[in-house]
Ligand code: ATP
Ligand code: MG
């Protein structure tokens with residue numbers, strides 16, 4: 268199911284269809300630059316781009332906006348394709364802006380021929396200083412009125428590699444006094460000798476975003492070119508470029524919507540790249556990253572990400588959504604699909620002193636009470652157990668209802684036990700709790716109807732398997748990272764990950780598939796690491812511990 272039929276983008280598409288603007292055709296594209304991996308913000312753009320087409324029987328293509336040789340890598344192309352598929356979207360075609368370099372070049376010559384572009388020999392700083400500012404007129408470049416023939420010759424020599432990087436640019440000749448700075452003779456081509464991931468060293472001049480984007484849309488037959496709000500000021504330039512060219516058909520139209528931002532998160536590829544290249548995180552797929560690869564490793568289902576993006580709708584004003592809201596979608600989906608298991612993260616021993624020597628009980632435990640089809644499994648119980656250290660208190664504080672000396676609790680699905688004594692180490696730390704059990708409470712119910720105030724989880728020591736776990740906290744301590752200093756990385760949480768070794772978990776967890784998410788009872792959802800056996804990443808807790 269896809270939503271979005273009631274948003275302003277759909278209104279425009281419907282109106283175009285009614286008026287026959289594009290003969291009823293709807294075509295969109297998702298245009299990432301392959302200079303990093305996709306993040307949660309891109310998931311938003313993907314749902315908007317694909318849904319807007321598919322809701323009207325149209326198609327959506329993937330187009331790599333690969334016009335900058337310095338930052339783009341084939342490795343990112345592959346990762347983007349894989350992430351898009353994982354999210355559940357199949358592009359009708361995969362295109363590359365770099366495939367249009369020759370056409371874009373010819374169109375640039377055409378523009379020069381119309382007297383609408385010139386080669387400027389000033390440096391970048393001078394050009395931007397001359398651009399002026401709002402309410403401040405621009406200054407014409409001394410090269411602005413170069414004859415057409417000279418511009419053509421200069422541009423051809425730029426292409427031929429006769430000039431150094433940065434020594435010349437091609438600029439559109441529009442209006443140095445326009446209120447919109449984008450129209451003050453924008454740069455269309457620059458000289459760059461970087462190695463391009465697809466065209467290799469065939470080119471030394473590269474088109475800018477503004478010269479490449481609308482024309483790429485036009486070449487492909489895009490009808491509605493959806494992008495984020497920072498491109499509003501580029502729209503007149505998008506239209507201007509297309510108007511100058513001899514296009515035989517209806518021009519695509521650019522429509523802007525708000526970026527998706529989340530609290531405690533940054534979605535700038537440049538900043539995410541910094542976390543990777545500076546080794547602050549383990550890579551693009553570190554489970555703390557808001558990248559799709561990171562979220563996947565963390566255990567976020569693609570279905571939850573897509574449902575969240577859809578339900579947030581499309582808007583014309585930027586807003587930051589609470590990350591807790593995304594987490595509630597994750598929890599909702601995982602509750603339906605995750606198998607329940609018992610795992611003890613901070614183990615201490617619990618020994619039942621009246622347990623018959625050598626006895627092993629096997630309890631049938633439901634794999635998922637939300638889904639009877641998942642069946643049951645046998646869990647071994649003995650008189651030698653592990654429980655969570657924090658489920659026992661030698662001196663129980665007020666309102667502590669779990670295990671303490673003389674207090675009876677339920678061991679989940681097994682028996683009632685009453686703590687009788689402790690064993691301490693040299694420093695006085697409790698290393699073992701001694702208890703008695705009531706054989707009549709087998710299965711976790713007492714025949715005389717007596718009540719206990721709490722139920723705790725456990726694993727049988729002889730049957731337990733060791734595991735390691737990564738617990739995660741917010742990557743940024745502040746809701747709006749960088750609010751105070753302007754630099755989001757100043758607000759990095761130094762304790763965003765806690766690694767636990769020596770966890771003791773039930774044996775069934777050895778059968779968890781790589782990447783599978785399970786629920787550790789009472790503790791949250793945990794994703795099995797895709798590569799490292801018996802290592803689990805906490806996806807999210809069972810309830811919103813951040814609320815209130
Ligand atoms: P960055 O500025 O971090 O490099 P970008 O916008 O340049 O990000 P692109 O690869 O160019 O990244 O983005 C591809 C598409 O995804 C664009 O249409 C862009 O508008 C959209 N997009 C990027 N970030 C977001 C976001 N946070 N919310 C919604 N759409 C986004
Ligand atoms: Mg970018």
Ligand code: MG
Nearest residue numbers: 298299300332
């Ligand atoms: Mg971009």
